[in-house]
Amino acid sequence: MRHSLQFRVAAAMIVIVGGVCSMFAVAVLIASDRLEDRLLEEITEHEADEFVTAWKVGSEEPPDTYVPSAYVRTVLAPGPADPAVPDALRGLAPGHHDDIAWGDDIYHVYVRNPDGSRLYLAYEMTALERRETVFQWLIWSGVALALALATLAGALAARPTLAPIARLAARVRGLPAEARGLRLAPEFDTPETIAIARAFDRYLARLDDLIERERDFTTDASHELRTPLAVIRSNAELLSASVPGDARVRARIERINRAAEQMTELIEALLLLAREEDGGELVDLEALLHEIVSGPSLPPDSEDRLCLEVESPLAVRAPRAAVSTVIHNLVRNALRHAPAGEVRISLRRRRLEVADSGPGMPADVHRAAFDRGFQAGPSAGLGFGLYISKRLCDRFGWQIRLADAVPSGTLAIVQF
Known part of the structure; x- marks a missing residue:
């Protein structure tokens, strides 16, 4: 399917803006996700260190669940198989674990083994996940808005951008068939239109030379062909008058005369087609x-x-x-x-x-x-x-x- 140059310019602008914005959005989301993971790891490790420190210096044995902040839940058990370990945390190996469902919330869980015990520290991610969803929605809404603005800008900018080329096309379309020696490059001032106009000028120059040669040929052919035909017709008339009683000879002379008339008529038609009058x-x-x-x-x-x-x-x-x-x-x-x-x-x-x-x-x-x-x-x-x-x-x-x-x-x- 063929599209106009104006459509292609607008589409190219949309593709470029959409591609750049999409790559930027993906890069931001990837960076945000990695930064979030790094921060969560640092927070949970810090909270685990604080918990272990408080447990070791405490005068009493700490409870199974310790809450140092509103977003952190901890479980300390003698081992991973202890009944005190919730089902949501059971079976988790030491290290960091993402998107663990515990009750109605989502947690990032950090597991470590302090002094032979098993510590589970869970950082609530529910609110953070909601904020991340909103952030992603805002990012992709911005991409969609950029595409809409690029579409509008492309539609508005393509026409004036291509106006010189459209003017050149209109000028070429309006060239009179009978005009000779026309040159278009001096009428335009942008590099692109000047380059196209110069190409047209070279073509017009070759066309002028070709038409001039055709005119010379037509003039020469008109003279060189009509003259012998006129001689044939005049001599046929003289021969016809010189043999008035011989019907057979007169018939042949009439055929010659008729063929000369047909040839004269054909030459007139061909010259008419060549001159385009x-x-x-x-x-x-x-x-x-x-x-x-x-x-x-x-x-x-x-x-x-x-x-x-x-x-x-x-x-x-x-x-x-x-x-x-x-x-x-x-x-x-x-x-x-x-x-x-x-x-x-x-x-x-x-x-x-x-x-x-x-x-x-x-x-x-x-x-x-x-x-x-x-x-x-x-x-x-x-x-x-x-x-x-x-x-x-x-x-x-x-x-x-x-x-x-x-x-x-x-x-x-x-x-x-």
């Missing part, structure tokens, strides 16, 4: 369709096989070459896949439909047909017509797709 004129689709259907750019017998239906006129704003290329590609593709059948061209509302009566294609091929170089069947061309049409439609926001025609064949749909 989105403007254009207001193109009357009805007039353009009539021009394409009756024009010389299609095969000679295609006019008898084309059926044009215009329910409502439509005009779109785009370069005429782009609209003409899309329609030409769809019509030629339909004629190619229905070599002896009818091709219906329909214009209704803002939708253009081109349906052939050929064998059709599987549904899973409809989307792949717009891929570069895709070919289906022996009648397929080079696989660039639908690909170029798709790119032009994407450029101008038109929707293009393929579907099954009724009763058979393939239906191409362009939604303007």
